[in-house]
Amino acid sequence: MSKIITSENVSVYYGKQRAINNINLDFNVHNITALIGPSGSGKSTYLRCLNRMNDLINNVTVSGSIKLNGKDIFSPQMDIVNLRKTVGMVFQQPIPFPFSIYENVAYGLRLNGIKEKKILDVRIEKALRQSALWEEVKDSLHDNGFSLSGGQQQRLCIARVLAVEPEVVLLDEPTSALDPISSAQIEDTLVSLKNEFTFIIVTHNMQQASRISDWTAFFLDGKLEEYSATKKLFLNPDKEKTSDYLNGKFG
Amino acid sequence: MNNIKKELNMASKETRQDSIGRFISYFCITIIGVLVISIIYFITSRGLTMFFANHVKLSDFLLKTTWNPGTLDSHGKPEVGALPMIVTSFSVTILSAILATPFAIAVALFMTEYADKRGAKLLQSVIELLVGIPSVIYGYIGLSVVVPMIRHIYGGTGFGILAGTIVLFVMILPTITSLTVDSLRAVPQHYRQVSLSLGATKWQTIYKLILRVGTPGILTAIIFGMARAFGEALAVQMVIGNAAIMPKNLVSVASTLTSQLTTGIGNTVLGTFANNALWSLALVLLIMSLLFNTLVRIVGNKGAVKNERKNKQ
Numbered sequence A: 001m002s003k004i005i006t007s008e009n010v011s012v013y014y015g016k017q018r019a020i021n022n023i024n025l026d027f028n029v030h031n032i033t034a035l036i037g038p039s040g041s042g043k044s045t046y047l048r049c050l051n052r053m054n055d056l057i058n059n060v061t062v063s064g065s066i067k068l069n070g071k072d073i074f075s076p077q078m079d080i081v082n083l084r085k086t087v088g089m090v091f092q093q094p095i096p097f098p099f100s101i102y103e104n105v106a107y108g109l110r111l112n113g114i115k116e117k118k119i120l121d122v123r124i125e126k127a128l129r130q131s132a133l134w135e136e137v138k139d140s141l142h143d144n145g146f147s148l149s150g151g152q153q154q155r156l157c158i159a160r161v162l163a164v165e166p167e168v169v170l171l172d173e174p175t176s177a178l179d180p181i182s183s184a185q186i187e188d189t190l191v192s193l194k195n196e197f198t199f200i201i202v203t204h205n206m207q208q209a210s211r212i213s214d215w216t217a218f219f220l221d222g223k224l225e226e227y228s229a230t231k232k233l234f235l236n237p238d239k240e241k242t243s244d245y246l247n248g249k250f251g
Numbered sequence B: 001m002n003n004i005k006k007e008l009n010m011a012s013k014e015t016r017q018d019s020i021g022r023f024i025s026y027f028c029i030t031i032i033g034v035l036v037i038s039i040i041y042f043i044t045s046r047g048l049t050m051f052f053a054n055h056v057k058l059s060d061f062l063l064k065t066t067w068n069p070g071t072l073d074s075h076g077k078p079e080v081g082a083l084p085m086i087v088t089s090f091s092v093t094i095l096s097a098i099l100a101t102p103f104a105i106a107v108a109l110f111m112t113e114y115a116d117k118r119g120a121k122l123l124q125s126v127i128e129l130l131v132g133i134p135s136v137i138y139g140y141i142g143l144s145v146v147v148p149m150i151r152h153i154y155g156g157t158g159f160g161i162l163a164g165t166i167v168l169f170v171m172i173l174p175t176i177t178s179l180t181v182d183s184l185r186a187v188p189q190h191y192r193q194v195s196l197s198l199g200a201t202k203w204q205t206i207y208k209l210i211l212r213v214g215t216p217g218i219l220t221a222i223i224f225g226m227a228r229a230f231g232e233a234l235a236v237q238m239v240i241g242n243a244a245i246m247p248k249n250l251v252s253v254a255s256t257l258t259s260q261l262t263t264g265i266g267n268t269v270l271g272t273f274a275n276n277a278l279w280s281l282a283l284v285l286l287i288m289s290l291l292f293n294t295l296v297r298i299v300g301n302k303g304a305v306k307n308e309r310k311n312k313q
Helices: A043-049 A080-086 A101-111 A117-130 A150-162 A180-193 A206-212 A230-235 A240-246 B002-009 B013-052 B058-063 B083-114 B117-132 B135-154 B161-185 B189-197 B202-231 B234-240 B257-267 B273-312
Strands: A003-014 A017-028 A032-036 A060-068 A087-090 A168-172 A198-202 A215-220 A223-229 B067-072 B078-080
Touching: A003 A043, A003 A198, A017 A043, A017 A198, A017 A215, A017 A223, A032 A043, A032 A206, A043 A168, A043 A198, A043 A215, A080 A087, A087 A150, A101 A117, A101 A150, A101 B202, A117 A150, A150 A168, A150 A180, A180 A198, A180 A206, A206 A230, A215 A230, A215 A240, A223 A230, A223 A240, A230 A240, B013 B058, B013 B273, B058 B083, B067 B273, B078 B273, B083 B117, B083 B161, B083 B202, B083 B234, B083 B257, B083 B273, B117 B161, B135 B161, B135 B234, B161 B202, B161 B234, B189 B202, B202 B273, B234 B257, B257 B273
Parallel strands: A032 A198, A032 A215, A087 A168, A168 A198
Antiparallel strands: A003 A017, A003 A060, A215 A223, B067 B078
16 A cells, blocks of 8 residues: 655654654555544644644754655645645534625635635535535625534535645544534545545544544654554554553543 | 720722822813813804804705805805815815825834844834924925925926825834834734744744734724824825815815814904804814714724633633
């Protein structure tokens, strides 16, 4: 199976404090990979390296190498805008812009200079269908994004990312602010889309990781403790700490 | 036993403190309310005297262009056409707002999006300083720097709408800037992150998202600036030329409502016709400032509706 992202010896420092330590982790294309671990284990920090969102925080240094399709994302030749178009991100809280549903999804497209209404209409419908929101909003595309429920808002945010047609989508605990039904809808959406995209999802919810992911990485104290196929990791983990965490002995 | 009964029937200390506090605040509110109402009543009644007691037509007042309340025209009617002052007031207000807004937005964007904390704080204190400078200083600088400069470039006296606009531009710039900064700071930090994560450049984030979300606040800031420009008397009076005639161009002498008032009010006797005419100018000013206030309310409410929706989730 081909790798879309490979990372070697990735460490992140907040000031002088090391948040994550020498992570080596590769991601298979068109798979869902879950990053699990207790709070403060560095999984979100690691995720934010993959599209260089850590650049936005002062005082953060990242060392090591991360390659996207074989190209080093930290090299000076890497266009950070293109990187973020290729590696999209969904955040923990649903954050629609205070625009209409249509304009929310159109935002990324307009950034790319797409102005023609026909193309916009097609791409927006496609993205909303992909995020399974189309049927619910097709008659109210010009309502404000905030008029939607929390789960719908998060699917709107997913549609906004998908409209840009990224190859990889990073999800930082996308369902932790949502109710179980909305969460299940988003899980279904991700599973149904994995032939088109590669998903990397940080989650606190171990059941969610075991339900939807193909691979699972277990982070502990800023280190990658164990990484293997989800079934193997959940049924027969190599390390005792993994087994303890999965059984709820800590974390 | 009796003591306890008495204590239970009496209001407690805390309750009494509460009612005293309530009394003090209602008392102050009442005084302020009475003040506002009496000011409005006073100016309105004085301002309307000219129309009722002296039988000047409203249309003559608003549309005629000769202002000379002391004398009568060939038909024996007093000459109280306020149009030149109204036009000049609006001209300096609108021109200075147009001039100041881009600068204010640029400075505000620099403070909220580009500058580090120390730079932003420094600029903030500079702006506060600019707000605190008395208007007579602005007027004096206008008189001794701006007016001669305009005289040098365009000829004439140098007094006029252009000089007034430039002085007002400097005076309302800090007002518009600091209110714009507030509205841009109110745009949630998350929005910027989301926008960048979608592959937007910083500049795209600013003009496609931040300015768009901040628009109601920026409009409020501009209207506040305009209200200040419209009501400014002293600094404008020093550079406008104070001739109550229709301005021919931006560098010919003119007079605003406020400058006409400050120039004239000391030279007339209360109760005379010339004095009544000035009160009518004051009434126009009052109505305009009420209008500006209403506009601020309307624009602010539109922004608030958006925020309410945001909080609903």
